[in-house]
Amino acid sequence: MAMTEQEILAGIGKIINEITGIPAAEVTPEKSFVDDLDIDSLSMVEIAVAAQDEFGVEIPDDQLKNLKTVKDVIAFIQG
Amino acid sequence: MSTDQVRVVVTGLGATTPLGGDVASTWSALLAGRSGVRTLTEDWVDSVPVKFAAVAAVDPTEVLPRPEARRLDRAEQLALVAAREAWAHAGIEKVDPERLGVVVGSGIGGITTILSAYDTFKEKGWQRLSPFTVPMLMPNGPAGWIGIEIGARAGVHATVSACATGAESIGYAIEMIRSGRADVVVAGGTEAAIHPLNIGSFAAMRAMSTRNDDPQGASRPWDKGRDGFVLGEGAGIVVLESEEHARARGATIYAVAAGVGYSADAHHIAQPEPTGAGVMLAMRRALANAGLTGEDVKHVNAHATSTPAGDVVETVAIKEVIGGHPLVTATKSMTGHLLGGAGGIESVFTVLALHERTAPGTINVDDLDDGIEVDLVLGAPRELPGGRIAAINNSFGFGGHDVAVAFTTV
Numbered sequence: 483m484a485m486t487e488q489e490i491l492a493g494i495g496k497i498i499n500e501i502t503g504i505p506a507a508e509v510t511p512e513k514s515f516v517d518d519l520d521i522d523s524l525s526m527v528e529i530a531v532a533a534q535d536e537f538g539v540e541i542p543d544d545q546l547k548n549l550k551t552v553k554d555v556i557a558f559i560q561g
Numbered sequence: 562m563s564t565d566q567v568r569v570v571v572t573g574l575g576a577t578t579p580l581g582g583d584v585a586s587t588w589s590a591l592l593a594g595r596s597g598v599r600t601l602t603e604d605w606v607d608s609v610p611v612k613f614a615a616v617a618a619v620d621p622t623e624v625l626p627r628p629e630a631r632r633l634d635r636a637e638q639l640a641l642v643a644a645r646e647a648w649a650h651a652g653i654e655k656v657d658p659e660r661l662g663v664v665v666g667s668g669i670g671g672i673t674t675i676l677s678a679y680d681t682f683k684e685k686g687w688q689r690l691s692p693f694t695v696p697m698l699m700p701n702g703p704a705g706w707i708g709i710e711i712g713a714r715a716g717v718h719a720t721v722s723a724c725a726t727g728a729e730s731i732g733y734a735i736e737m738i739r740s741g742r743a744d745v746v747v748a749g750g751t752e753a754a755i756h757p758l759n760i761g762s763f764a765a766m767r768a769m770s771t772r773n774d775d776p777q778g779a780s781r782p783w784d785k786g787r788d789g790f791v792l793g794e795g796a797g798i799v800v801l802e803s804e805e806h807a808r809a810r811g812a813t814i815y816a817v818a819a820g821v822g823y824s825a826d827a828h829h830i831a832q833p834e835p836t837g838a839g840v841m842l843a844m845r846r847a848l849a850n851a852g853l854t855g856e857d858v859k860h861v862n863a864h865a866t867s868t869p870a871g872d873v874v875e876t877v878a879i880k881e882v883i884g885g886h887p888l889v890t891a892t893k894s895m896t897g898h899l900l901g902g903a904g905g906i907e908s909v910f911t912v913l914a915l916h917e918r919t920a921p922g923t924i925n926v927d928d929l930d931d932g933i934e935v936d937l938v939l940g941a942p943r944e945l946p947g948g949r950i951a952a953i954n955n956s957f958g959f960g961g962h963d964v965a966v967a968f969t970t971v
Contacts, residue, residue: 501628501631502628503627503628524692524693525692528691528692528693531688531689
């Protein structure tokens with residue numbers, strides 16, 4: 483059963499809030515992890531691991547570095 | 562009491578201990594003679610022979626924001642809580658980052674992180690390890706985080722000398738300022754080691770009290786019935802500053818950090834040297850370093866851990882080097898033994914004792930051991946004399962480390 487974009491966004495917002503303290507409402511699709519949300523590379527690894535657990539999608543390291551925005555992650559999860 | 566060296570003063574205090582989540586609550590509990598020791602209720606307690614500890618009164622995860630707490634080892638959490646209090650207390654609004662340093666150590670480092678990360682590794686694989694595992698387990702982590710927080714660029718250091726760590730850190734910080742390398746240094750010790758492996762390991766040395774039917778009576782320095790130390794956790798931090806820097810900004814000065822003496826027993830990895838020679842040398846050097854005589858010293862916060870071997874010989878050393886006159890106290894009777902954090906909180910207590918002219922008492926001494934010829938503060942606190950007086954905080958550690966830090970009133 484495929485998740486909707488909204489469901490994935492909500493899930494990502496929850497993970498980012500848990501790890502960084504950024505309010506989930508600020509996690510919108512166009513936001514860049516580094517430039518807008520000020521998330522460092524170690525936190526990105528934490529987020530990727532949590533996203534794998536949440537969505538059951540493996541994010542290889544060489545793919546992770548290409549995921550610059552929240553929208554990129556949603557697209558990756560949707561396959 | 563004169564020395565031509567740069568005078569170093571104490572302008573900020575911070576602590577989170579088994580008696581309270583800050584300096585004020587800890588100090589009032591200490592003066593009230595309360596014990597911070599409690600029975601442990603964790604599942605693992607059945608696996609170890611010691612069923613109690615002096616747990617931090619305020620859990621640091623209740624104070625720190627959750628995203629911050631989850632990337633810090635508990636020893637780092639406690640250190641940050643105490644450092645923030647000390648920094649706010651000092652009220653430094655502006656300092657050149659290249660003249661600002663940190664010296665904060667712990668005895669064991671991020672031991673609970675190491676052990677839980679190893680469980681994660683075995684059960685779920687390396688991919689599930691937190692990317693913060695390394696900065697959580699490294700013993701210089703607390704110093705590093707504090708340095709980042711306050712922007713310290715003069716040097717961030719972490720001394721490691723078991724239970725002498727906190728005092729050694731403060732001594733190193735005094736020297737950093739005296740040598741001209743910094744104007745302000747945040748210094749102290751932290752520890753968070755209440756874990757069954759540590760309790761089991763200390764118990765294997767027969768170093769811990771097993772008075773399970775009376776946890777609050779278990780830490781009883783100098784009492785004939787003492788049977789080992791009580792494990793505690795927490796952090797104690799001081800802000801040290803050159804007197805010139807402190808005066809220029811109109812800071813409140815709580816005490817002078819007058820000097821430090823170091824020595825080593827060169828005797829046994831864990832047992833105290835039986836004549837107290839190393840302890841005497843450290844105290845003699847502290848007096849010389851501070852330009853003090855034994856007569857100036859009116860109070861000693863003793864190392865006195867409640868182990869059978871060390872408590873009495875320390876008093877013999879105090880009598881020999883300082884005399885029988887100072888009011889000697891063992892605050893570990895209330896806080897338990899914070900290992901690397903001990904010298905941190907006990908330096909905070911020593912500074913407060915001078916500032917408030919009050920030596921805290923020692924609880925649980927019902928049957929005083931033989932051979933003690935110094936003036937112990939048993940039971941209630943006692944008043945310290947007026948005028949310019951000095952006090953010493955002793956801290957000794959496995960490895961044979963002996964450290965004595967000397968403070969004076971302003």
